[in-house]
Amino acid sequence: MPEGDTILSAARRMGAALVGKPIVAIETPHPRHALDRWPERLDGRAVRAVESRGKHLFIRFDGDLTLHSHLRMTGQWGVYRRGQRWRRSPRRAWLVIRTDEHEVVEFDGPVLELMTDARTRFDRRLAALGPDVLAADFDERRFLGRLRADDQSRGIGDALLDQRNVAGVGNMWKAEGCFKAGIDPWRRLRDVSDAEALAVVGELRPLMLKSVEGRHGTRWVYDRAGLPCRRCQTPIRARGQGDDNRTTYWCPACQA
Ligand SMILES: [Zn+2]
Numbered sequence: 001m002p003e004g005d006t007i008l009s010a011a012r013r014m015g016a017a018l019v020g021k022p023i024v025a026i027e028t029p030h031p032r033h034a035l036d037r038w039p040e041r042l043d044g045r046a047v048r049a050v051e052s053r054g055k056h057l058f059i060r061f062d063g064d065l066t067l068h069s070h071l072r073m074t075g076q077w078g079v080y081r082r083g084q085r086w087r088r089s090p091r092r093a094w095l096v097i098r099t100d101e102h103e104v105v106e107f108d109g110p111v112l113e114l115m116t117d118a119r120t121r122f123d124r125r126l127a128a129l130g131p132d133v134l135a136a137d138f139d140e141r142r143f144l145g146r147l148r149a150d151d152q153s154r155g156i157g158d159a160l161l162d163q164r165n166v167a168g169v170g171n172m173w174k175a176e177g178c179f180k181a182g183i184d185p186w187r188r189l190r191d192v193s194d195a196e197a198l199a200v201v202g203e204l205r206p207l208m209l210k211s212v213e214g215r216h217g218t219r220w221v222y223d224r225a226g227l228p229c230r231r232c233q234t235p236i237r238a239r240g241q242g243d244d245n246r247t248t249y250w251c252p253a254c255q256a
Contacts, residue, residue, distance in 0.1 A: 001073045004134050004168020005211040007052040010077040012212075014059070015050035017079050017102035023047065027096040038095075038114055041065065047097075053132050054167025058120060059097075066120050067095070070111035078105045133168040133205055134212070143201065144194050156192045157185025157250075158242035160200065169204065175222045175249045177204025184255040185241065185248045221249040229254060 002010075023046065026039045045061040052058070057077070059067040069075070078087055080103045086093070088107040095106040106112060120126060130146045131139035146165045159165055160174045169177075178185045180203035183196055207217065220230055225238035225247075234253040241248040 001170055002055065002071050002075070003170030003173055003208070004052065004054055004132070005173070005208040007055050007057050007071070007168070008134050009212045009214075010079075011050045011052040011057055013079045014057075014077060014104050015047075017099065017104055018047040018050060018059070018097060020046070021099040021101070023097060023099060025096070025098040027098070028094065029090070029096065030094040033094065033112070036114065038067075041114065052134075052168075053126070054129050054163055055170070056126065056129070056167075060117070064117045066115055066117055068111070068113050068115055068120060068126075069095075069106060069109050071106075071108075072110045075109040076107045078107065079103075080105065128164050129167040130163060130165045131167065133166050133201065134208060138201070138205065140198055140201075144197065147189060147197055150189060152190035153188050155186045155241055156183060156189060156197065156200065157248045159189055161242065161244075161246060166201065168208070169201075171246050171248070172219075172222045173204045173208055176207060176220055177201065179221045179249075179251060179255060180204070180207075182255055184252075185250050221251060224249060 026042050028036060028038055042061055042065065045063055045065065048060045048062060050059050055070060057069045076088065080086060082101060082103060086105060092107045093105050094109045094112055097104040131142045143166050147159060150159055150165060157174055157178055160169050161171065177200045181196065181199040183192065183200055210217065221236050224236045226235050229236055229251040232251065232253045234251055236249055237252055238247050238249045240246065
């Protein structure tokens with residue numbers, strides 16, 4: 001599943017291709033959007049900005065209209081030079097925005113909606129989002145406030161995936177952050193101090209920021225079930241955690 005770093009990176013590439021460029025065409029090939037008339041509603045409007053917040057992405061057009069998307073498990077944004085071959089089948093394209101030089105395409109996008117800017121501010125799902133882990137000034141107090149308002153019997157690994165606590169963290173960065181901070185993802189929130197919770201974010205945030213720049217470091221535990229820990233040789237463990245049963249990975253020795 002794309003995490004916040006993937007979305008921020010896509011937003012930057014899309015912004016470079018779209019902002020200030022004349023939009024030649026907007027197409028919604030998927031039948032689900034056939035009646036939405038977005039091409040007519042967006043005709044002649046320039047893109048002001050492309051922004052991300054957690055795993056949500058917003059394409060802001062002139063005249064108070066915004067396309068909001070969330071890729072969930074399967075979606076992907078692509079930015080292509082005109083004439084360049086797409087990495088997924090055109091049949092899976094839900095949205096195409098074309099300029100003289102580029103095509104910006106959303107594939108398999110389960111959440112794609114056109115809304116007014118006002119609604120993006122008041123939409124309940126968006127208002128419920130926790131502080132964005134990739135924001136220039138990550139709001140630590142708000143993060144701790146949300147975490148302490150959560151069920152304190154919940155494991156820290158599970159709580160970090162809840163976008164109401166912190167927006168943008170997904171399964172991979174959660175596992176890597178818990179490892180680097182030396183915290184067992186199963187430890188209950190009530191047994192995790194504020195300093196420890198901040199330490200996990202303090203570890204995963206720079207990893208995500210590096211990833212936005214296209215720099216990928218060593219993967220310590222994610223997807224390494226049964227392999228020896230790179231630090232202590234103990235086999236890495238993996239087990240489904242939380243309501244969504246997402247597989248979490250950890251070293252039982254380094255993360256005691
Ligand atoms: Zn270890």
